[in-house]
Amino acid sequence: MDAHAIELRNIRKVFGKDDVLFDGFSFAVPRGQSVAIVGPSGAGKSTLLNLAALVDSADAGEVRIDGVARNISEVGSLSLAYIFQRDALLPWKTVLDNAMMGLLCRRMETSEWRQKALDLLREIGLAEYCDRLPSTLSGGQRQLAAIAQNILLEPEMLLLDEPFSALDFQNKLLLEMRLLKLLAGRKGKPVTSLFVTHDIDEALVVAERVVVLGRRPGGSAQVMLDIQVPIPLAERDPIATRQCPEVRNAFQELWAAIRPLVAGATNNG
């Protein structure tokens, strides 16, 4: 079996007539690794995530999932979850029904899975909100419900597009803790994750590897820096990790790579 869970090979992606975002771009996430992508707006972070999630297609090149080239029509057949910046909950369904949306889509709504959904909501602190509608929850609770919706099917790959950006700092810390627990693997099976964020600290807390994606003026997106975070994922704590001297050094290194790119970024996702 291929060592890479997600691999983008020689990707070309053009917006409009001549805005070449990716040109011969290659990138890989090994199985079980947690990778964060940081960079200025317009560097192509969300586009890279959409390509990896097979919700967008490249003009050239291939996206390989578990070593097999895949296309956009196969998105539903993969063990992959994609958590968006905004929670994608159905406003007319209860939290429990929303958590079970993946089961509904795959026609797996058995009583056994319903019990699993209830157990998961209990595990993440949403048990008492099961019968409520999303509009009655706080932003943090809604995002937790969206995460529950995505992890109920125990995906092997988790893609996250700035999932905590709309939350206050306290909720962000709480959700980072939940995410770390999740990434360590449910039932001891580690999850491969690709996490896009603007927040360098957040990237250093939830990822084993942080990649800076950037564009020089007039050029296509490239990996500007690729570093390992010097603390094992299992030993992470959102606050302690932020204060750790090695992590502060990594922050400085990442910021030094991002800073020159900020002014030169263009406007594609």
Next chain:
Amino acid sequence: MADSKRFLRIALRRVLQLLPGIAFLAIWQVLGMRPSVGFFFSTPLDVVRTIGSLIGSGELQRNLGVTAAETLGGFVLGNLVGSAFGIGLWYSETSAWIAKPYLTILGSVPVFALAPMTILWFGIGIGAKVALAFLGTVLVAAAQAHRGVRLADPLLVRRFRVFGASRAVIFRHLLLPSAALWIIGSLRLTIGSALLGAFVGEFIASDRGLGHLIVRASGLYDAATVIAGVITLALMALTLDAVIDMIEARAQIRHAGGSTGAGSSRS
């Protein structure tokens, strides 16, 4: 003290609100007592007496029932067919593209211009009026429903696709509920057209219904019966509007997940 002041203020506003209506009725009554005016406009008291006698003979209820049946028949049928067609266009982009210019052309035709044709097709019975109410309803319902499914949250559509949902599942669990408010919005937009369609049909050729009652009375220079018919039509329109208000309010609560008793919204 504050309560009594508030009560007085509300009472005063109520009186001020009623005053123009009372003044209008009083002037109408006084002027209408002159035969030269009363012949054309009748008087409020005559109208009330006429309504009473029409109810007493059962004529008003019979005609009201016919017009209501024609209106609701065309309205329900038009909204069902139109909504199903509008939503169904989601299944095929090609069909939607082909249908678009035809819907625009048909939408720009004043359907009541077809009234004489519907009499030709369906006769002077209830069928022609239902057909006119239907024609006044169906295109608006189709456009509203199609807009509703097209405007479903793209993030939710993407979420369903990532989960591997079939088109049927996306349609049933996402697009249909998303379009619900648009479909209910079309009820409000089309109830007036349905009533107008039924009325126009009765006006052109009929042997029953409020339109028939009004046309017959105007032929007999019976202004009081004409006005009684118009008032009954207005009350019917108000009742239908109130029913749609209720449906809309319930749907909005359900759709937005607002006040279901589950607690207030937080963010």
